Amino acid sequence: MDDARLFDHNRNIxxxxxxxxxxxxxxxxxxxxxxxxxxxxxxxxxxxxxLGVAITKVIRTVCQSMDWxxxxxxEVRPTDRSLHRVQSWYAADRGLEQFLEPRFGxxxxxxxxxxxxxxxxxxxxxxxxLAERRPGTYNPQAAxxxxxxxxxxxxxxxxxxxxxxxxFSRSARQPDFVLLQMMSITGCQLGQFIKNRRAEEALKENRxxxxxxxxxxxxxxxxYDLASEEIEDANDxxxxxxxxSKTEFLQRRLSDLSAQPRILPALVRSAHHERTVVxxxxxxxxxxxxVESTIGTLTWKDRIVxxxxxxxxTERRRSEELERLRERERLRREFxxxxxxxxxxxxxxxxxxxxxxxxxxxxxSRNRLQFVKIIEKHANRLSRLxxxxxxxxxxxxxxxxxNPEAVRLAKFVRRFSRSIGxxxxxxxxxxxxxxPQEMRALADKTQLSQVLQNLLSNAVKFSRTGxxxxxxxxxxxxxxxxxxxxxGAGIPEEELPHIFERFNHCRxxxxxxxxxxxxxxxxxxxxxxxxxxxxAENIRGRGAAFxxxxxxxx
Numbered sequence: 352m353d354d355a356r357l358f359d360h361n362r363n364i365x366x367x368x369x370x371x372x373x374x375x376x377x378x379x380x381x382x383x384x385x386x387x388x389x390x391x392x393x394x395x396x397x398x399x400x401x402l403g404v405a406i407t408k409v410i411r412t413v414c415q416s417m418d419w420x421x422x423x424x425x426e427v428r429p430t431d432r433s434l435h436r437v438q439s440w441y442a443a444d445r446g447l448e449q450f451l452e453p454r455f456g457x458x459x460x461x462x463x464x465x466x467x468x469x470x471x472x473x474x475x476x477x478x479x480x481l482a483e484r485r486p487g488t489y490n491p492q493a494a495x496x497x498x499x500x501x502x503x504x505x506x507x508x509x510x511x512x513x514x515x516x517x518x519f520s521r522s523a524r525q526p527d528f529v530l531l532q533m534m535s536i537t538g539c540q541l542g543q544f545i546k547n548r549r550a551e552e553a554l555k556e557n558r559x560x561x562x563x564x565x566x567x568x569x570x571x572x573x574x575y576d577l578a579s580e581e582i583e584d585a586n587d588x589x590x591x592x593x594x595x596s597k598t599e600f601l602q603r604r605l606s607d608l609s610a611q612p613r614i615l616p617a618l619v620r621s622a623h624h625e626r627t628v629v630x631x632x633x634x635x636x637x638x639x640x641x642v643e644s645t646i647g648t649l650t651w652k653d654r655i656v657x658x659x660x661x662x663x664x665t666e667r668r669r670s671e672e673l674e675r676l677r678e679r680e681r682l683r684r685e686f687x688x689x690x691x692x693x694x695x696x697x698x699x700x701x702x703x704x705x706x707x708x709x710x711x712x713x714x715x716s717r718n719r720l721q722f723v724k725i726i727e728k729h730a731n732r733l734s735r736l737x738x739x740x741x742x743x744x745x746x747x748x749x750x751x752x753x754n755p756e757a758v759r760l761a762k763f764v765r766r767f768s769r770s771i772g773x774x775x776x777x778x779x780x781x782x783x784x785x786x787p788q789e790m791r792a793l794a795d796k797t798q799l800s801q802v803l804q805n806l807l808s809n810a811v812k813f814s815r816t817g818x819x820x821x822x823x824x825x826x827x828x829x830x831x832x833x834x835x836x837x838x839g840a841g842i843p844e845e846e847l848p849h850i851f852e853r854f855n856h857c858r859x860x861x862x863x864x865x866x867x868x869x870x871x872x873x874x875x876x877x878x879x880x881x882x883x884x885x886x887a888e889n890i891r892g893r894g895a896a897f898x899x900x901x902x903x904x905x
Contacts, residue, residue: 388416410440426514434459448498480523500524509545577655580605594635697729757904761786761843805870806835813839836896841889
């Protein structure tokens with residue numbers, strides 16, 4: 352026999368690398384047995400319900416049809432780079448059981464013995480006689496139970512090795528290369544079978560997970576074709592939510608469920624990224640209800656499938672509305688109480704001094720003029736308070752019209768700062784305008800004047816005598832920012848979060864500063880109506896600063 356066998360370092364384990372020649376009658380008989388065995392193996396793989404059953408039946412079929420006494424499957428464990436026996440079959444023999452069963456707990460490392468060589472070379476290997484006392488092949492435990500010949504073949508999964516099939520015989524046998532080739536084919540069949548069965552099991556597991564998730568969640572889940580909006584699947588929660596039967600629901604389009612049919616298609620087709628929106632939906636009976644809908648997509652083959660997870664938020668809306676009504680009522684009561692308090696002081700002063708004048712104060716030539724001035728002062732305070740309340744109400748209700756235009760801020764602020772000159776000179780203050788000459792904002796000039804009036808008046812009140820007020824600004828990406836900084840003691844930290852609330856009188860030296868307490872609230876309403884925002888901060892050692900943003904003209 353002319354063969355080019357590959358031996359291990361002890362030249363005792365043969366690794367198959369060729370097809371030898373045989374006599375014709377013997378080859379024909381062997382071929383018939385191998386064909387019969389392979390057909391039987393193919394039948395086993397076709398009929399076996401699971402991987403474990405298939406492996407056991409294949410081992411038994413090979414042993415019974417080819418006169419081998421025992422066989423086993425060793426699986427590769429990549430984590431610890433070892434082989435572990437997972438399946439076996441052997442003839443009903445007490446001796447074989449004593450030899451084979453303990454091997455379940457004994458891993459085989461790569462490169463050692465026949466199993467290690469098959470794993471390392473990824474080729475079949477054959478030991479003619481385990482009882483021969485040769486290094487690397489002698490196995491006294493196998494010899495003790497009468498086992499002699501031992502061969503193994505790899506089971507491949509693509510470029511990886513899944514495991515090794517091994518077989519034992521009580522007879523010493525020279526390498527049968529036709530058998531090894533046939534078993535190599537069987538190894539490939541098993542590898543493909545394992546790959547397919549694993550894919551089927553993974554698919555089944557994913558289907559079970561999908562169904563569990565699909566049917567188990569309380570939110571409505573709807574799958575639909577993104578192009579046609581035809582509903583393809585829905586869970587029980589969705590069908591119950593909309594009041595259809597399963598058959599009826601799967602005959603609908605997504606637009607049939609919407610109370611906003613003109614808006615929905617554009618929203619659906621733009622849902623290439625997950626987003627959550629609140630929209631109005633329509634049940635089978637025509638009732639309208641709000642849902643919080645999370646929109647997403649997934650690609651399936653050559654089309655895009657839309658996914659919507661929806662939750663009925665009717666009860667949440669009711670709770671929120673009830674909470675809003677409670678909050679409005681609380682604010683209304685607080686507002687009435689605060690307004691009553693703000694009005695009480697000037698009204699009491701006017702009434703008191705008016706009564707004083709009536710009861711003889713007019714005859715008091717020294718004090719009557721002072722009494723009239725006090726009445727006038729409180730009357731003016733009442734007038735400003737009423738005007739500010741009316742202004743704030745008009746802004747909050749949206750009744751105040753706005754005519755925005757491009758305003759060159761440096762020129763506008765300088766002109767406005769001159770209008771408060773008497774207030775500034777009285778406190779011996781200076782005003783510095785530090786604005787880029789070409790910086791513009793899109794704003795209503797009248798309302799912008801109100802914002803500047805309130806902020807600059809505050810700065811004058813709180814600045815130390817002889818201090819400086821600075822108005823600065825800078826352009827942002829789509830906005831401009833203006834800042835008004837005073838030279839006072841700053842805003843108390845506990846009052847800073849409430850500085851823009853109604854009737855919030857900031858205190859200076861623990862005494863209430865004169866004012867209606869509505870100026871900053873009005874400024875906030877005006878800035879936000881322009882699409883900007885306003886905030887305040889303390890600047891250590893340099894007073895307080897108020898910043899606000901306005902949109903830039905195109």
